[in-house]
Amino acid sequence: MAETQVVRQNVLRDEGRLPPVPEPGAMVIFGASGDLTARKLIPALYDLAEGRRLPMEFAVVGISRTEMSHDEFRNRLRDGLEEQRAGSVSEDVWESFSKGLFYLPGDSKKPETYEELKDFLKKLDGERGTSGNRIFYLSSSPSLFPTIVERLGEAGMSREDDGGYSRLVIEKPFGRDLESARHLNGDILRYFREKQIYRIDHYLGKETVQNILALRFSNGIFEPVWNQHYVDHVQITVAEDIGVGTRGAFYEEAGALRDIVQNHVMQVLCLTAMEPPVAFDADSLREEKVKVLKAVRPISEDEVGEAAVRGQYDGGWVFGEEVRGYREEKDVAADSETETYVALKLLVDNWRWAGVPFYVRAGKRMPKKATEISIQFHKTPHTPFSGPDTEGLEPNVLVIRVQPEEGVSLKIGAKVPGSGFEVRSVNMDLLYGSAFMEEAPDAYQRLLLDLMLGDPTLFIRADEAEGAWSILQPVMEGWSKDGHAARYPAGTWGPDEAGELLGHDGREWRRP
Ligand SMILES: NC(=O)c1ccc[n+]([C@@H]2O[C@H](COP(=O)([O-])OP(=O)(O)OC[C@H]3O[C@@H](n4cnc5c(N)ncnc54)[C@H](OP(=O)(O)O)[C@@H]3O)[C@@H](O)[C@H]2O)c1
Incomplete structure (x- = not known):
């Protein structure tokens, strides 16, 4: 898009005449080789990209244990998207969207996965301008939620002290009874404040x-x-x-x-x-x-x-x-x-x-x-x-x-x-x-x-x-x-x- 067009769009957005576009940022998906990522999360992000509701400086970093390169991850997601969109995927949109998709193989129980993630996110801030803003999307098995939260907290990734935001998304189910839900809330609130937490019910x-x-x-x-x-x-x-x-x-x-x-x-x-x-x-x-x-x-x-x-x-x-x-x-x-x-x-x-x-x-x-x-x-x-x-x-x-x-x-x-x-x-x-x-x-x-x-x-x-x-x-x-x-x-x-x-x-x- 030409620079003058971008400036004009920003003015219209500031005046509330165009819908807002989020700030730059990176979304880390735990459980990236899973069903929800391929069937719901990536198609939804793709649709946002198609509707110009994603910032250019946006990246997804997928994490799960399956060994895959960035390109293999992209191809896998493209296949999932084709299935969802019955062949109506735009080459132009996919090309620019998929450049922001990355994959890190790793076990989310292991602290070293988080050290690697931290370095990778820093690199993305420099290369893609993701500005230190992070979303951590827990789309893995619910039994891993407390461990992931703890590892994120221990790695200092729940903190927002250098200006960027840090948000945590928890998929359902949120616990399996009252006691486990209370425990899970307690575990999360040790590291994240309520305003950083997004518990999903897609309804x-x-x-x-x-x-x-x-x-x-x-x-x-x-x-x-x-x-x-x-x-x-x-x-x-x-x-x-x-x-x-x-x-x-x-x-x-x-x-x-x-x-x-x-x-x-x-x-x-x-x-x-x-x-x-x-x-x-x-x-x-x-x-x-x-x-x-x-x-x-x-x-x-x-x-x-x-x-x-x-x-x-x-x-x-x-x-x-x-x-x-x-x-x-x-x-x-x-x-x-x-x-x-x-x-x-x-x-x-x-x-x-x-x-x-x-x-x-x-x-x-x-x-x-x-x-x-x-x-x-x-x-x-x-x-x-x-x-x-x-x-x-x-x-x-x-x-x-x-x-x-x-x-x-x-x-x-x-x-x-x-x-x-x-x-x-x-x-x-x-x-x-x-x-x-x-x-x-x-x-x-x-x-x-x-x-x-x-x-x-x-x-x-x-x-x-x-x-x-x-x-x-x-x-x-x-x-x-x-x-x-x-x-x-x-x-x-x-x-x-x-x-x-x-x-x-x-x-x-x-x-x-
Ligand atoms: N699917 C749906 O339609 C749906 C709907 C609503 C809510 N949800 C919720 O969304 C979450 C994900 O569901 P799903 O259907 O996508 O599950 P899934 O297909 O079983 O995927 C689980 C993911 O977790 C990864 N994983 C498991 N253990 C791991 C470990 N130790 N370290 C790193 N990654 C690990 C798996 O990859 P690897 O084996 O490669 O590690 C896989 O990517 C669940 O909480 C579910 O309840 C799903």
Whole structure:
């Protein structure tokens, strides 16, 4: 780009007429030969480069044990990108982007890896102008997180005393229970201050998840009815049609409660239930989310049987294809009781939500992939229409579809055309895609950009991570004493017990 053009762009950015570009810097990825790096992180960075949202003075340094040269690393990432982008990789963008990709083979447990890294980063500061700014992205196995943090701290790389920033990104899962999450926070906070730490839940990077906030707080009509006076109950569904695939070993250790509910579902619940924040900044938003977590009534161990359901899929049919049961999956124990489905009834004990149940569920091998929040309103107190005329009428439901078919629909009563006065429920539907005529960026793209810009609003604070674990800890303890997961055939909406969870309250699950 010509120098005058660059100067002009900088002026426009300073005036807020062009989106900001992060400062120069280097991103070190621990776990660089892994799946997440190839499938999510590099494609997101490439997209940022394509959209001119990366500074020229930017570098990625990948670390893992596999021996590779810089060029082998670049070729491997290029292959991953081609797979993701189905051949639409621009040669020009790739050429300039890939010049900033580097690889250091090394064991992240060994102190010498960090000495080598330090020297390499210094060299990059000189050669690529990365200015001493560092992001350390932990994308390796979670069991290595404490060691990497300690080694970084011991090598003095968490310090920001020579002017550059040092930021730490932690992938999920953040611990595997309350105690391990507290330990992990303690380990990290020995070396990094909270403002340097970015705990990722990629759900917060999704446009539609952010749209929960836009819908609630940029419209005057929803907030007055967003409370126990008008809302009967709320349902949050995170359904996947896929099974565990090749990730059986990982899933055996995790299960749906740890993998999906502790992070994604609890975050969505917070955004749905929180009070309006005074501003859209990190402290204001996270303060309100933590208040929700504090208000959720923990399910005591004695109540686990009534308020929590866990299930595991057997063989069945999904989209016309016969699929095997969880216990027949690769790397899964033949007598495994790991849950592939969870349903919980949660109560939020505050003025706004007293008495309104939040039913949440997450499962694999459901009939379809769907993430949605549905706000189910009370029935009308009285209808002037006759009984038979209102048989097809249901209470109003506002559905926020996070994925797929991202959008919002409102179920309302409408008159059936004709001479009588039959009324029936119909949907008013908004598809975000057709409203804006452009595709939403991938969640990682948004989060990586915020990270480089130093904006932690869409990342998890220490007390949020622990707050979510505190709610689920008694459920995990209750389950550990009674070893059975209810069965459900693949391709169905979970075990019968999940239906009974709502059935007891005279309600039923929505079919997404
Ligand atoms: N994949 C996803 O879709 C996804 C989604 C959400 C969150 N996550 C989280 O992201 C993280 C990474 O996941 P992943 O799927 O990419 O895992 P993965 O494919 O198993 O990759 C793990 C990486 O860690 C490296 N590694 C292991 N031990 C090492 C050591 N001692 N020293 C240096 N490197 C070491 C491995 O490389 P070498 O064997 O070459 O050393 C590999 O690059 C995990 O925390 C996961 O929970 C992943």
